[in-house]
Amino acid sequence: MLETIPHVILVLSGKGGVGKSSVTVQLALSLVRAGKRVGVLDVDLTGPNIPRMFNVEDEKIRQAPGGWVPVRVGEREEGQEDTRIQLMSLGFLLKDRGDSVVWRGPKKTAMVRQFVTDVLWEDVEYLLIDTPPGTSDEHISLAEQLRNVNPDGAVIVTTPQAISTADVRKELNFCKKVGINVLGVVENMSGFVCPHCSECTNVFSSGGGLVMANEFGVEFLGKVPIDPAFNMMIESQGSWEGKGGLVQRYGDSQLCGVFKGITERLVVKVSPPEKGRDEKALSDVSGLN
């Protein structure tokens, strides 16, 4: 099913809690804001966060002839094509949001295969795949299942401190071993500007992602600061009234500009101009607001 999607991008990290899901969400929002059609596949089976982050925890996945129908989020303009973000996550299959999913490897492998082969994505141009931390069953299965799909590659997320880059180095070596192309490194939670005195503190140190990218000879896509307002935005979605969903409101976020830059670099990276795979991509993204 994924063979027909022009761009498949994984978001990976060896370390947990560094912001894989947040980066996935923001890449999706940035791509949509640039007029792209986006799908998000959440392969974190035991800790799926994508439904919460898009405020669609109560949605369910439906079975249609030929496969599973993804959940749509965003606003649909009347009379226009449905360009909303398409989501698939194990979170949509749970009876209660607090239920644990306790599976050993083979069950996980089966679910990953189903996610890759049985979802009815509709005209998606960019499919982003959010993953759990580590280099185990989900990752091995994903690498195997995606072999025929020929994904563009992976965005690697890390925070700056050594305890995080140490695990992420393992992820880079994993990519090398299983033949996943590394598109670049995002350094998340890099510095925090105190709202009281405007002094920047490196809460989780700074620069570690850049050093690691250089050492492994992969592109450094950018630094993302800590922005508590981002969490507030995600968490307050339920109380928004009137028009303007996450896609619009993200435009006011301090992080939107940062991710615009990262997304531009990524789009260029996955659409080499000489191949003309997606020539309009760059101008589209640059032309944004």
Place this chain on the structure above:
Amino acid sequence: MAAVALPLQANIMGPPPADPQLVAPEPEHCPGPSSDLAGKGDACAGCPNQQICATAPKGPDPDLPLINARMSTIAHKLLIISGKGGVGKSTFTSMLAHAFAQSPSTQVGVCDIDICGPSIPRMMGALGESIHSSSSGWSPVYVADNLGVMSIQFMLPGKDDAIIWRGPKKNGLIKQFLKDVEWGVLDWLLVDTPPGTSDEHLSVCGYLKGTGVDGAVVVTTPQEVALLDVRKEIDFCRKAGIEVLGVVENMSGFVCPNCEGESQIFHATTGGARALCKEMNIPFLGAVPLDPRIGVACDYGESFFDAYPESPACEGLMGIIGKLREGMGLPPLESEGVEEEEEEEEE
């Protein structure tokens, strides 16, 4: 269109069964190599393991008595868990270990079962070490006379090597950590786990259940995305029959080192760990504020607990230890060494 239902979950109530040696990976709909249906299920037809599974002896894992014997010399066994990644399980584990090890008469072990992302060796200043094995087992790496550590990181040829293992291999190693490591007589064994509810958790809970494990300490950060995963972890513990001793809220509040103004980096929009504990009726053990010096100490393998004993983070930790011990029916930390041995050194 019908809503899609979730497939059945692994059985986590019983003791871990004996696992036959397979010659090929389990097929997708494998009934389980040790289940009653092994070798006889629909998925077994054509599976290279079919004969092995069908003829393998059924029953509990024959290694269980060996694990029980090893664990019998350990007074208290705690699991440090969280559904969410990066909330500070390993940091909390190492701080807890250092705090317990303050008293020279208290023997402490830390077992790191995070196979894909082991952080304990770096945090505890033992990054370049390796383990020694003898006929009687593997000896832990000692970072202090009374503080031993075991981690897969000690077994890797290169520090950046990725461990690309599926479940069964991880389970095998965890079993060895519990069966073959010469912990000796310990007051505390702290088991640091990876995030999630998967093979590692099933295995360690299964193996430890019969050994009188005290229970699990759950670590979270204040925001709902983390609490959401923590709910799942607590649900898992309940299903697995592991007692939840309480929840620790980490990184709650950040104090600017420049102006001392406090801000919330991970907003507790749903009431944080306190509200979760109330809702799920489990003890709230306390909170540790976000202190950038903790991260630096971890990177350099220094004990934050020893370097900044007066910091709010350490005060938070001491409060947590107090509550934890109280819940376990133990006397406060100050009196431990005095009671167990006539030591006068500790503070």
